[in-house]
Amino acid sequence: MAVYTDISEDQLRAFLKPYGVGELLSYKGIAEGVENSNFAVHTRGGQFILTLYEKRVRREDLPYFLGLMEHLATKGISCPLPVRRADGEMLGELAGRPAAMVTFLEGIWMRRPTPVHCAGVGAGMAAMHLAGADFGIRRRNGLTLQDWRPLWKDCLDAHPAMEAGLADETEALLAHLERGWPGGLPEGNIHADLFPDNVFFLGDELSGIIDFYFACTDALAYDVAVALNAWCFERDHSFNITKGKALLDAYHAVRPLTAPEIEALPTLAAGAALRFMLTRLYDWVTTPEGSLVVKKDPDEYVRKMRFHQTIGSASEYGLDTALRATG
Amino acid sequence: MAVYTDISEDQLRAFLKPYGVGELLSYKGIAEGVENSNFAVHTRGGQFILTLYEKRVRREDLPYFLGLMEHLATKGISCPLPVRRADGEMLGELAGRPAAMVTFLEGIWMRRPTPVHCAGVGAGMAAMHLAGADFGIRRRNGLTLQDWRPLWKDCLDAHPAMEAGLADETEALLAHLERGWPGGLPEGNIHADLFPDNVFFLGDELSGIIDFYFACTDALAYDVAVALNAWCFERDHSFNITKGKALLDAYHAVRPLTAPEIEALPTLAAGAALRFMLTRLYDWVTTPEGSLVVKKDPDEYVRKMRFHQTIGSASEYGLDTALRATG
Missing domain, CATH: 3.30.200.20 (Phosphorylase Kinase; domain 1)
Structure with a gap:
């Protein structure tokens, strides 16, 4: 609040x-x-x-x-x-x-999104990407690959007693992403923070997308990766493939993903999980007790980081391969 | 918040x-x-x-x-x-x-009420007192004279290192009020918490009174005493007699105060100041650091307690003596 x-x-x-x-x-x-x-x-x-x-x-x-x-x-x-x-x-x-x-x-954000809402956000995001294509200003993503290592270093400096397992795991993923972060994907203006509390529905219809204060010019598929993390996991942190399929197929139907985007999705999703883990961890270790800022547990995103590293192809997220476009 | x-x-x-x-x-x-x-x-x-x-x-x-x-x-x-x-x-x-x-x-609460708003709340409160006269349920004031000593004891228990001057001063006022708290005044249903954030205005017109969750059946003039404390002091804690006059005269014009009410006003006002000092002090000494509850400094009401003990008659608050009713 x-x-x-x-x-x-x-x-x-x-x-x-x-x-x-x-x-x-x-x-x-x-x-x-x-x-x-x-x-x-x-x-x-x-x-x-x-x-x-x-x-x-x-x-x-x-x-x-x-x-x-x-x-x-x-x-x-x-x-x-x-x-x-x-x-x-x-x-x-x-x-x-x-x-x-x-x-x-008007509209209500979904505390418990169903596959219908996941499809709504997928289609709405794709429409937003298409509509934003000819917007004339660019803004660099301030929380992408090159920003993660400094942020990670700040976390370690602020909290030298970091659990060794978490530190090693994060370091390994970061190094992996630095070696293989996908380049050359279709770019555009992305929301970059499309969590359920930023999307309103009236009944099952999407009625509004709000809070554009992380928006930036970056790979469109990175926005999809952020939403996959934000909408398609259950409260026990398990991935719900029905929701993943709903979100990805609905997106793909409005703006077909290219083959390189589809191939990059697991890497982008692991990167998106790392990005939210790092900002949550940073807030966790640097926000004084008693602040009005609500701290969010980074552990949820540690688990998502792990999950995406087990994914071999986007079909494991539920994307209908029969619908695949060629990029 | x-x-x-x-x-x-x-x-x-x-x-x-x-x-x-x-x-x-x-x-x-x-x-x-x-x-x-x-x-x-x-x-x-x-x-x-x-x-x-x-x-x-x-x-x-x-x-x-x-x-x-x-x-x-x-x-x-x-x-x-x-x-x-x-x-x-x-x-x-x-x-x-x-x-x-x-x-x-609709309406806005006044962060910086002027005498016009003080008159508005005076008249609105008097109208509310008249309208509430035939309401059929009664509720005892849970924060009046008999409740103050237990609350004060809780403050001392929670904070044994209380500044000696404040402790002596509070004890003396409490004993004084216990000896001479006015009885037999006209009763009715009062708001009991009529602070500026509970009164809305549109332009200079009162448009709403909200938050009735301290309302109770008690002396009507006690409500006036609470409002005098809440509306008629400046940010430096000095009393503004123009505001006091505006509030009291406007109240008196709608519901004439009786002679015993007028005589009792300085005592009621000192009691009201003590009541808010005590609840603020209690919150101050018992609310853990980091709670979302905004603590309000009790010192403001310590100063008001002192001020009311210097008042000899309600005319010193600005009440127009020519308007006085006989009770």
């Missing part, structure tokens, strides 16, 4: 003025998200989410994030549409922080 | 069914309130606040709280209206906790 910065009604009224959304009716801090401060804002003009960007988000990245949301929304992807001010800007400043307002999306 | 209990969409849908509010569209935890878990819920039928009552609220008190809100709302007081289920009940159960849904009220 996260409201790091409280704002007064006077501050908010002054901030809202150039957005032309009418009289302020109410605002309440939302206990969701861990990076920024979010408020549900009602005005005469509608319902919005106001985000104050806290220190983990770099100000120079905001035009990319907001621009991508606007690009996707105007292409019919259900994602928040940033509101533009009278001067054309999307970004304002509130309580000393960069801040933006986006439209409120 | 407070969401102690997360709920799944399946749990919520099952809970909502008997309320007949239509399809669930969204729900988000709200980072406000410190006692219960609150969610902003949108359905086809409208916007609601869902509250899960956590352990500090006694289940047997809920019919009083919900009944009082319904009673006041139907008498035209702007407060949340509990939604009744098809079986006539207001209270349901969700995630093992008693839970209720109330209508969403």
